[in-house]
Amino acid sequence: MSEEVEAIGWDAIEEQMTRLYGEQKPKHYAAMLPYSLGGNDPLNGISAYEAERPYPHWHFVTFGFSELFEKESEDPEYSGYGFELTFRLARSPGEQEPPAWAINLLQNMARYVFSSGNVFASGHHLDANGPICLGADTQLTALAFTDDPELPAIDTPNGRVEFLQMVGITAEELEAMMTWNTNAFLQASQDVLPLHITDLARDSLLRLPAIQEAVRQGITRDGSKTGMLYVDELGYEPAKNRLLGAAPAVLTIGARQAPVIAKLLRGRLLKGVPLTLTSRQLQVMLEPRPQNESVVNPEFVSIGLTDEAVLELETKLQPKEGEFRLSAAKDLKIQIRKTYIKDQEGNVVEVIG
Structure with missing residues (x-):
């Protein structure tokens, strides 16, 4: 040949x-x-x-x-x-x-x-x-x-x-x-x-x-073409029934991606299409729905949000450590955690939040 x-x-x-x-x-x-x-x-x-x-x-x-x-x-x-x-x-x-x-x-x-x-x-x-x-x-x-x-x-x-x-x-x-x-x-x-x-x-x-x-x-x-966003930190705990009352579900994200997620909520959910947040351990799909509800599937978590809840979440997502509840979705708590940016050697070069 x-x-x-x-x-x-x-x-x-x-x-x-x-x-x-x-x-x-x-x-x-x-x-x-x-x-x-x-x-x-x-x-x-x-x-x-x-x-x-x-x-x-x-x-x-x-x-x-x-x-x-x-x-x-x-x-x-x-x-x-x-x-x-x-x-x-x-x-x-x-x-x-x-x-x-x-x-x-x-x-x-x-x-x-x-x-x-x-x-x-x-x-x-x-x-x-x-x-x-x-x-x-x-x-x-x-x-x-x-x-x-x-x-x-x-x-x-x-x-x-x-x-x-x-x-x-x-x-x-x-x-x-x-x-x-x-x-x-x-x-x-x-x-x-x-x-x-x-x-x-x-x-x-x-x-x-x-x-x-x-x-x-x-x-x-x-709207936005970004249907999936990789995030550094992502966690979810389902709602729990406790002796003194029900504890809300908790969605945890890193401070670094909070502002981007806020903008994507408008470009995705308010256009009638979902946004999937993914990390190495977890996938959370945020979906537009007529009522607020969360469903835990074997492969991912689905969080349905009304337009009212989306608009409120958009305004509250800030790159600052803390937690808050949504008046339009009282069964959901959002936690924002610090993001640590590291160089190729693993040294922390920036902290967000």
């Missing part, structure tokens, strides 16, 4: 990049030791192309989320995980080599996917809990994923491959995407963030009145 046939997946990716950049020879960074042989880098390689429009930037593309050589998976429709990541990063004048941190970031994304089995898709987002470039003075502390605007999905002999572009975003942009819609936010921002290029030096797009208004109108019109 020829080398070209063996690398049919790899060749299909390079063909798309050649369509954009002609005969430009990219900077390529191959894994020193294959992941299958105990290496630390899951991706076979990462290429970086020098793009000039709309302004100079590096255009990275990965090789390894999809099946680059022979077909190995049993899924005939998709190649491997079904995507490759791209990343556009602003390039400084005279910069000859792409920053090493960007290569490491892409490999870190691969380590997450390969170890967890969780895949990225257009519209997803990820909180990095710190600068996407460690040690950098940047407001970009999260990532969004969207379709690469110049690389449509391709059908290869090994199956379909989509090109997902990773975009550096700020904490408040992440919140706006969660309470509205990731792709809609990026679409509304394309005039000021062309091709979704990541620039560590930029300010939050929500400083711009036009973007603020687009988000406000979008949430009012569309």
Whole structure:
């Protein structure tokens, strides 16, 4: 079998990049030791192309989320995980080599996917809990994923491959995407963030009145696309009958997510759709219902809330430790606990609440 046939997946990716950049020879960074042989880098390689429009930037593309050589998976429709990541990063004048941190970031994304089995898709987002470039003075502390605007999905002999572009975003942009819609936010921002290029030096797009208004109108019109929210801390105790009276059910959440949950209540429950809070141990589904009630299922807890209870809960959820009852849902108590933000070494770097 020829080398070209063996690398049919790899060749299909390079063909798309050649369509954009002609005969430009990219900077390529191959894994020193294959992941299958105990290496630390899951991706076979990462290429970086020098793009000039709309302004100079590096255009990275990965090789390894999809099946680059022979077909190995049993899924005939998709190649491997079904995507490759791209990343556009602003390039400084005279910069000859792409920053090493960007290569490491892409490999870190691969380590997450390969170890967890969780895949990225257009519209997803990820909180990095710190600068996407460690040690950098940047407001970009999260990532969004969207379709690469110049690389449509391709059908290869090994199956379909989509090109997902990773975009550096700020904490408040992440919140706006969660309470509205990731792709809609990026679409509304394309005039000021062309091709979704990541620039560590930029300010939050929500400083711009036009973007603020687009988000406000979008949430009012569309609600939120975030149906499930991972929270650091989540607990539930059902109501109990006691000698001196019934004790209410208790829902416990961390202070860090309290403001986001408040906004999602309006964008989900008041639009007639549920919101699921999930942690490693528990899932709690908040649902719009004509009466307040809680049901404990084997796999999750369902809490039904009236519109009146939702509106009251929205105003009371604050990033501050404490507890409160709802006048519109007297059988439910909400506890807010401090959230401890830790760095990669496990050291507490911030306390919320």
